[in-house]
Amino acid sequence: xxxxxxxxxxxxxxxxxxxxxxxxxxxxxxxxxxxxxxxxxxxxxxxxxxxxxxxxxxxxxxxxxxxxxxxxxxxxxxxxxxxxxxxxxxxxxxxxxxxxxxxxxxxxxxxxxxxxxxxxxxxxxxxxxxxxxxxxxxxxxxxxxxxxxxxxxxxxxxxxxxxxxxxxxxxxxxxxxxxxxxxxxxxxxxxxxxxxxxxxxxxxxxxxxxxxxxxxxxxxxxxxxxxxxxxxxxxxxxxxxxxxxxxxxxxxxxxxxxxxxxxxxxxxxxxxxxxxxxxxxxxxxxxxxxxxxxxxxxxxxxxxxxxxxxxxxxxxxxxxxxxxxxxxxxxxxxxxxxxxxxxxxxxxxxxxxxxxxxxxxxxxxxxxxxxxxxxxxxxxxxxxxxxxxxxxxxxxxxxxxxxxxxxxxxxxxxxxxxxx
Numbered sequence: 001x002x003x004x005x006x007x008x009x010x011x012x013x014x015x016x017x018x019x020x021x022x023x024x025x026x027x028x029x030x031x032x033x034x035x036x037x038x039x040x041x042x043x044x045x046x047x048x049x050x051x052x053x054x055x056x057x058x059x060x061x062x063x064x065x066x067x068x069x070x071x072x073x074x075x076x077x078x079x080x081x082x083x084x085x086x087x088x089x090x091x092x093x094x095x096x097x098x099x100x101x102x103x104x105x106x107x108x109x110x111x112x113x114x115x116x117x118x119x120x121x122x123x124x125x126x127x128x129x130x131x132x133x134x135x136x137x138x139x140x141x142x143x144x145x146x147x148x149x150x151x152x153x154x155x156x157x158x159x160x161x162x163x164x165x166x167x168x169x170x171x172x173x174x175x176x177x178x179x180x181x182x183x184x185x186x187x188x189x190x191x192x193x194x195x196x197x198x199x200x201x202x203x204x205x206x207x208x209x210x211x212x213x214x215x216x217x218x219x220x221x222x223x224x225x226x227x228x229x230x231x232x233x234x235x236x237x238x239x240x241x242x243x244x245x246x247x248x249x250x251x252x253x254x255x256x257x258x259x260x261x262x263x264x265x266x267x268x269x270x271x272x273x274x275x276x277x278x279x280x281x282x283x284x285x286x287x288x289x290x291x292x293x294x295x296x297x298x299x300x301x302x303x304x305x306x307x308x309x310x311x312x313x314x315x316x317x318x319x320x321x322x323x324x325x326x327x328x329x330x331x332x333x334x335x336x337x338x339x340x341x342x343x344x345x346x347x348x349x350x351x352x353x354x355x356x357x358x359x360x361x362x363x364x365x366x367x368x369x370x371x372x373x374x375x376x377x378x379x380x381x382x383x384x385x386x387x388x389x390x391x392x393x394x395x396x397x398x399x400x401x402x403x404x405x406x407x408x409x410x411x412x413x414x415x416x417x418x419x420x
Contacts, residue, residue: 017093017209019236023158025192025213026232032188036164038126039280040229041104043113046293049282052121053300056276056307057139057259059248060096060233063216065255067112075218078168079211082182083189091208093234096258097216100162102227105413109226110285117293118285120413124278124319125161127309134160134275134309136231139259140243154263154272155239162229169221185214231260262309276307280319281409286417294400294412301404308406316368319407320375321346326411330397331390341382349374368405375403 017025042058052058063072072095079085101109104120114120127134135156166181189210213234219226235241244258263272284294311319324345328338349371379398383391402410 016235016237016241017213019155019239022213022234022236025210026157026159028192029163029185029188029214030159030161032184032191033161033164036161037102037229038161039122039124040100040102040162041283042098042100042121042123043109044119044121045114046117046119046296049119049121049297050300052277052279053304053306053308056261056274058098058261058277059246059257060098060231060260062256063095063097065253066097066216071219072215074220075215076211078170078182078218079185079215080208081170082186083207083211085207085211091212093209093212095213095216095232095234096256097230097232098260100229102229104281104283105415107415110413110415114285116287117289118287119297120281120283120285121277121279122281122283122409124280127160127278134262134264136160137261137263137272137274138233138244139261139274140239141246153243154261154274155236156263156265156272157233159231160262162231163217165216165226165228165230166218167221167224168218182218185217233258233260274307275309278309279406279408281411284410284412286413286415288417290412290417294402294410297410298402298404301402301406301408301410306404306406306408308408311407316371316407317346317350319409320349320371320403323401323403323409324375326409327397327401331394345375345378345382348378365405368407372403372405 044052066072100123103109104122109120110118136159137154137156140153140155166185168181192210193206213232216230216232219228235244245256246259247254247256249255261274261276262278263274265272282297284290284297287293321342324342325338328341329335332338332341379394383394386394400412404410
């Protein structure tokens with residue numbers, strides 16, 4: 001049975017964790033949150049979107065410099081109280097996190113995180129582990145030479161799903177709801193500390209380290225509308241952390257961050273390859289230039305390099321079906337007709353000459369393009385049977401939606417532009 005690494009038991013946990021301990025803790029917490037949402041959204045801007053598509057990284061920022069700097073202290077106070085830790089300052093771990101949320105087209109989120117030229121990336125973390133066994137990994141600025149080429153270095157963390165944020169105001173006898181919410185995290189903590197035989201002992205300072213590590217998973221009730229999820233990491237002992245940390249400047253702070261991406265191990269070379277993030281949709285936020293932004297993102301997907309997950313044709317078909325249902329639902333507003341037409345069009349698109357067993361990757365995008373072309377041919381046939389009014393409505397809906405051969409659905413937000 002997997003346990004805390006033997007070498008971590010004698011380590012005084014101060015400002016860093018041993019990498020095996022971090023991986024062990026994250027894996028145990030992840031296993032406790034398996035029934036949570038697997039499709040979540042990350043709000044960002046156009047410049048960041050281009051970088052994510054090109055390089056495959058999201059930034060995990062030092063939690064001290066998040067929008068609400070009290071987040072860390074609030075979560076730490078809650079967990080310290082629950083674990084009866086009197087001196088929570090004996091550990092100096094500084095967690096870093098990257099955020100997601102359940103809703104991808106929310107006025108509140110556009111207003112706070114992406115007011116103008118905003119983008120919401122829909123991430124599908126329902127990942128088939130048999131496809132290259134992906135893992136969330138930390139990127140290093142250092143490179144090693146693979147043959148004659150410099151190769152990126154990654155440290156895989158062994159997890160694939162973000163963790164759900166808990167909203168609780170305090171922990172006391174009267175706050176039954178808060179106790180229940182936090183208890184799930186504490187149950188996972190108990191799993192970390194002990195096996196069935198009860199022989200696993202906590203490393204020195206581990207209670208405080210746990211509070212620091214997962215402090216960003218507990219937020220005040222006032223933020224519950226965010227329905228947030230997070231990936232979190234902390235500095236580790238086993239690797240040169242200076243080779244991981246980057247910095248970006250805002251108007252008010254120079255923020256430390258690390259680059260996170262998903263990787264898989266090349267079995268022939270033992271090298272971990274960057275495969276980006278499981279992007280399934282891109283929502284173009286409300287803005288004065290929304291249409292132009294939409295068209296530019298479509299062009300970026302069509303003409304530029306896209307570092308995105310390789311998906312099976314079964315997954316591609318599933319996403320294409322969801323795209324069809326959305327389009328047809330917006331046109332007909334009739335659930336039975338939508339279902340009937342979706343099944344008919346899918347039957348025509350995926351005919352016997354299209355093989356389904358291959359993965360969609362750079363060498364098979366032509367096959368995906370053929371499927372999408374067939375879909376639009378079916379749309380043309382369908383439009384010919386509609387009234388002029390319905391045809392016009394159909395065209396307008398298609399102009400606001402796009403489905404790429406990577407399996408990514410791009411569409412315009414329906415939230416009205418209300419910002420000054």
